[in-house]
Amino acid sequence: MKNLAWVLLGWTGVVFWSSVGTRIGWYHLMPDAAVMTVVFLALRREPLLVTLTALTLGYLVGRAAVAPIGLHETALVGCAIGVYLASGALTGSGAWFFGIVCGGATMAYHLALYGLLWGARGEPAFSGLATAMLVPSGLVTALLGVVSYPVLNALDRRLTADRHEALSWR
Amino acid sequence: MTVLNRYRDPLVALLLLLVPLVFYISNAKRTRDHNWFDRGVVTVSAPVQWLTVSLLDSITRAWTHYVYLVDVREANDELAKENAGLKAELVRREEERLENERLRLLLRLREHAPAVNMLTARVVATSPTPLFRSVRIDVGSTSGVTLGAAVVTYQGVVGRVAAVTSNYADVMLLVDANSSVDVLVQRSRARARVRGRGSDADLGIVVEYLGRTEEVEPGDVLISSGTGTIFPKGLPVGTVTVVERGAFGLYQRATIEPTVDFRRLEEVLVIPARWQLESSYEELQAAESEPASAPLVPPSAVLPTTGELPPPLPALLPAGAPAPQVTP
Numbered sequence: 001m002k003n004l005a006w007v008l009l010g011w012t013g014v015v016f017w018s019s020v021g022t023r024i025g026w027y028h029l030m031p032d033a034a035v036m037t038v039v040f041l042a043l044r045r046e047p048l049l050v051t052l053t054a055l056t057l058g059y060l061v062g063r064a065a066v067a068p069i070g071l072h073e074t075a076l077v078g079c080a081i082g083v084y085l086a087s088g089a090l091t092g093s094g095a096w097f098f099g100i101v102c103g104g105a106t107m108a109y110h111l112a113l114y115g116l117l118w119g120a121r122g123e124p125a126f127s128g129l130a131t132a133m134l135v136p137s138g139l140v141t142a143l144l145g146v147v148s149y150p151v152l153n154a155l156d157r158r159l160t161a162d163r164h165e166a167l168s169w170r
Numbered sequence: 171m172t173v174l175n176r177y178r179d180p181l182v183a184l185l186l187l188l189v190p191l192v193f194y195i196s197n198a199k200r201t202r203d204h205n206w207f208d209r210g211v212v213t214v215s216a217p218v219q220w221l222t223v224s225l226l227d228s229i230t231r232a233w234t235h236y237v238y239l240v241d242v243r244e245a246n247d248e249l250a251k252e253n254a255g256l257k258a259e260l261v262r263r264e265e266e267r268l269e270n271e272r273l274r275l276l277l278r279l280r281e282h283a284p285a286v287n288m289l290t291a292r293v294v295a296t297s298p299t300p301l302f303r304s305v306r307i308d309v310g311s312t313s314g315v316t317l318g319a320a321v322v323t324y325q326g327v328v329g330r331v332a333a334v335t336s337n338y339a340d341v342m343l344l345v346d347a348n349s350s351v352d353v354l355v356q357r358s359r360a361r362a363r364v365r366g367r368g369s370d371a372d373l374g375i376v377v378e379y380l381g382r383t384e385e386v387e388p389g390d391v392l393i394s395s396g397t398g399t400i401f402p403k404g405l406p407v408g409t410v411t412v413v414e415r416g417a418f419g420l421y422q423r424a425t426i427e428p429t430v431d432f433r434r435l436e437e438v439l440v441i442p443a444r445w446q447l448e449s450s451y452e453e454l455q456a457a458e459s460e461p462a463s464a465p466l467v468p469p470s471a472v473l474p475t476t477g478e479l480p481p482p483l484p485a486l487l488p489a490g491a492p493a494p495q496v497t498p
Contacts, residue, residue: 022223023227070197
């Protein structure tokens with residue numbers, strides 16, 4: 001159920017930003033809410049939950065992009081596992097740390113998409129503008145990560161709140 | 171057993187990575203229509219997107235028409251205030267005029283086939299990832315949109331419907347790498363096929379299967395050939411920018427600049443799939459020789475400012491409709 005809440009949150013972000021993208025000229029320059037959600041979970045949850053969330057979000061993003069099945073799923077799950085494994089070697093916390101990891105993961109995610117397309121089709125059909133937007137997209141996601149970290153943290157606390165039970169005396 | 175328990179989670183995670191990878195490798199070169207689950211997701215998420223876009227449009231309008239005026243009032247005296255109001259009104263009128271012009275061009279396109287249930291649609295979302303070039307429009311199967319339906323604007327070919335739900339449809343753009351359209355070189359009538367490259371505008375599509383001996387040069391206009399009954403004949407597709415003719419090979423290769431600005435798609439028309447050309451090939455040829463059969467807009471056309479409308483579209487007829495009346 002908690003897993004579903006994170007999927008819902010990530011998907012709402014993707015839906016929102018894909019709509020905003022139609023009304024701004026530089027629509028490749030969008031923060032990636034799916035990556036942000038997955039990174040947040042990868043830094044604090046067990047790998048199974050993270051992977052399942054990434055798989056679901058990847059599926060939803062892939063269908064919205066009319067992409068071949070498995071492409072976004074593989075890239076996002078790979079990204080989640082990468083962040084999870086890397087988090088063991090990283091020492092840091094807080095909004096800025098989260099933002100930097102988000103930015104790096106977004107770039108890695110887009111590079112993974114590029115690599116998978118290249119590997120399977122021989123030609124990635126990668127837009128020149130999208131290539132140019134790789135680093136700026138990472139930066140925008142990083143910025144959104146910094147801003148939304150307190151909100152995500154509060155939501156996480158709410159979702160994992162301990163249930164205190166009092167003894168009842170007769 | 172203990173070792174297996176210890177590494178259970180990472181192992182399952184790796185397995186979950188392999189599953190989509192296998193799916194991807196077996197489906198890498200094709201896309202499919204939405205299944206019932208995808209349709210459910212679109213049904214839930216598309217209204218949110220529609221609402222977001224409407225909200226953004228309202229905010230933009232409010233900013234242009236109200237907040238801006240408030241700022242001006244604070245900064246100027248009564249006369250300046252009135253002046254600013256008039257200027258804002260002018261801007262609004264100009265916006266309305268341009269919108270009217272755009273819609274009139276769309277209407278003009280519709281008038282050529284009144285019996286065809288052409289649908290006007292609004293773009294409500296774009297592809298969440300830049301690698302795939304698709305947009306979501308706010309009409310679906312309940313309005314008559316079917317899989318494979320052609321999507322156009324007054325500028326030319328936009329793409330075709332790749333997935334459809336009851337109220338929304340996903341359109342694969344012409345510049346998507348999976349998209350291809352049969353075309354004619356307008357000047358020499360040579361047949362070819364154009365394929366997207368996933369790019370935005372410049373060098374967005376390439377020509378394939380254009381015979382080596384066919385005459386084509388930079389500046390030539392490509393129009394839809396009308397074969398396959400997806401895109402009507404004569405819709406502008408793009409302008410040739412570069413022609414590459416190697417020392418060997420059966421075909422030459424050309425790079426095309428699309429006539430449609432895919433970064434600024436706001437309204438589109440959807441033509442239902444399986445429309446039919448009633449008139450014979452000879453009739454079409456005769457119609458094409460008339461000035462009225464030129465493509466809807468010249469390839470380099472931008473939004474007209476003089477109020478002069480482009481010549482009408484050639485024969486685009488639904489099944490059972492009478493043959494086109496071409497005005498000399």
